[in-house]
Amino acid sequence: DAGVTQSPTHLIKTRGQHVTLRCSPISGHKSVSWYQQVLGQGPQFIFQYYEKEERGRGNFPDRFSARQFPNYSSELNVNALLLGDSALYLCASSLGAGEAGANVLTFGAGSRLTVL
Amino acid sequence: GQNIDQPTEMTATEGAIVQINCTYQTSGFNGLFWYQQHAGEAPTFLSYNVLDGLEEKGRFSSFLSRSKGYSYLLLKELQMKDSASYLCAVRALSNDYKLSFGAGTTVTVRA
Numbered sequence: 001d002a003g004v005t006q007s008p009t010h011l012i013k014t015r016g017q018h019v020t021l022r023c024s025p026i027s028g029h030k031s032v033s034w035y036q037q038v039l040g041q042g043p044q045f046i047f048q049y050y051e052k053e054e055r056g057r058g059n060f061p062d063r064f065s066a067r068q069f070p071n072y073s074s075e076l077n078v079n080a081l082l083l084g085d086s087a088l089y090l091c092a093s094s095l096g097a098g099e100a101g102a103n104v105l106t107f108g109a110g111s112r113l114t115v116l
Numbered sequence: 117g118q119n120i121d122q123p124t125e126m127t128a129t130e131g132a133i134v135q136i137n138c139t140y141q142t143s144g145f146n147g148l149f150w151y152q153q154h155a156g157e158a159p160t161f162l163s164y165n166v167l168d169g170l171e172e173k174g175r176f177s178s179f180l181s182r183s184k185g186y187s188y189l190l191l192k193e194l195q196m197k198d199s200a201s202y203l204c205a206v207r208a209l210s211n212d213y214k215l216s217f218g219a220g221t222t223v224t225v226r227a
Contacts, residue, residue, distance in 0.1 A: 004158070033214065042120075042203050042217030043159070056213045090158065104149075105215065107158040 002027070004108035006091050012114045013081050021076045021111045025093030031055075032074040033105060034066055035090040043090055049074055050096070078113075086115045118142045118216035122204050127224045128194055136189045136221045138204035149215060150178055150189045151203040159203055163189070191223070199225045 005024045013019055025032050031050040035043035045058035049068035063079045072093075078085055089112075092105035119141040128134040140148070147166045151159035165171055165180035165187060177190040191198055201222050205215040 031213075035217075040219070042205070042219045043215075045214040045216070048213040050213070058214065104161050104164065106161065107151075109156075109158045 004091055004093050004106055006089075006108040006111050008111055009109065010112045010114075012116060014116050015081055015083060017081050017115075018077065018079050019081060019113060021078075021089050021091075021113075023074045023076070023091030023093075023108060025072050025074070025091075026106055029093035029095055029106075030072055031094045031096060032068055032072065033092045033094070034074070034076045035092065035107075036060075037088040037090055037110070039087075046076070046089075081115045083115050086113060088112050118206060118208060120204055120206055120216060120218035122202075122218040122221045124219070125222045125224070127226060130194055130196060130225055130227050132194050134191045134194060134223060136191070136202050136204075136223070138187045138189070138218060140185050140187070140204070140206050140218075142185075142206050142208045142216065144209045145182060145206065146209055147207040148178075148180055148187050149205040149207070150176075150187075151205065153201045153203060153220065155200075162202075194225045196225050196227065199223060 007022045033048040034046040037043040047066040048056040052068045066076045068074045088110040090110045092107045094105050096103050122138045150162040153159040163178035170179045175192045180187045201220040203220045204218040
C-alpha cells in the first residue's frame with residue numbers, strides 16, 4: 001500500500017514568489033495535516049483538514065493557505081515567499097480528526113523548499 | 117502555550133541502552149507520542165502513551181508520568197540503524213487536532 005505521498009520533493013524559489021505543495025493521504029484516511037520543519041527543530045503545526053473542512057490553523061501568517069479536495073488529497077499554498085519560509089514541509093494523514101485514542105499521524109517524506 | 121523539552125544530542129555504543137527524556141508543560145493533556153526521524157526522511161511513529169506507566173514494543177519502550185509532565189523513550193540493544201532524531205510530541209486536548217513537537221534528540225550510535 002502506498003503511504004503518504006508528497007510532491008515536489010525539492011524545489012527552489014526566490015523571494016516574493018508563490019509555491020504550491022501537494023499531498024496524497026493513505027487510502028481511507030480522511031484527515032490531512034501540514035507541518036513546517038525548520039532545520040534542527042521539531043515540526044510546527046500549520047493546518048489540519050478533515051472531510052474537506054479546515055479543522056485547525058497554527059500560528060502562521062495569512063500568506064499560508066490550504067485546501068482539501070473530494071478525494072482527500074490536499075494542497076498547501078504559500079504566497080510572497082520569504083527567506084524564513086525555507087524548510088521541510090511535511091504532510092501527515094490520519095483516519096480521524098483528533099478523537100480520543102491514538103489517531104496516529106503518518107507522515108510523508110516532505111517537500112524541501114529553499115527560498116533564495 | 118505548549119513547552120516541550122528534550123536533550124539536543126546523545127551518543128551511545130552499539131549494543132548499549134539509551135534513555136531519551138522529555139518534559140512537557142501543556143494546557144491539558146491527551147497523549148504523548150514518540151517519532152523517529154532519519155536524516156532526510158519522514159518521521160515514523162514509535163509509541164503512544166496516554167496513561168501512566170511503561171509501554172514496551174520490542175527494543176523500544178516508552179514511559180509516562182502525567183503528574184510529573186515527564187516521559188522517556190528507552191532504546192535497548194542499540195543498532196547502527198537507530199542513529200536518528202527522536203521527536204517527543206504532545207496532544208493537548210481530547211478534541212485537539214494537532215501535535216506539539218519538541219526540537220528532537222539526535223542519537224548517534226558508535227561501533
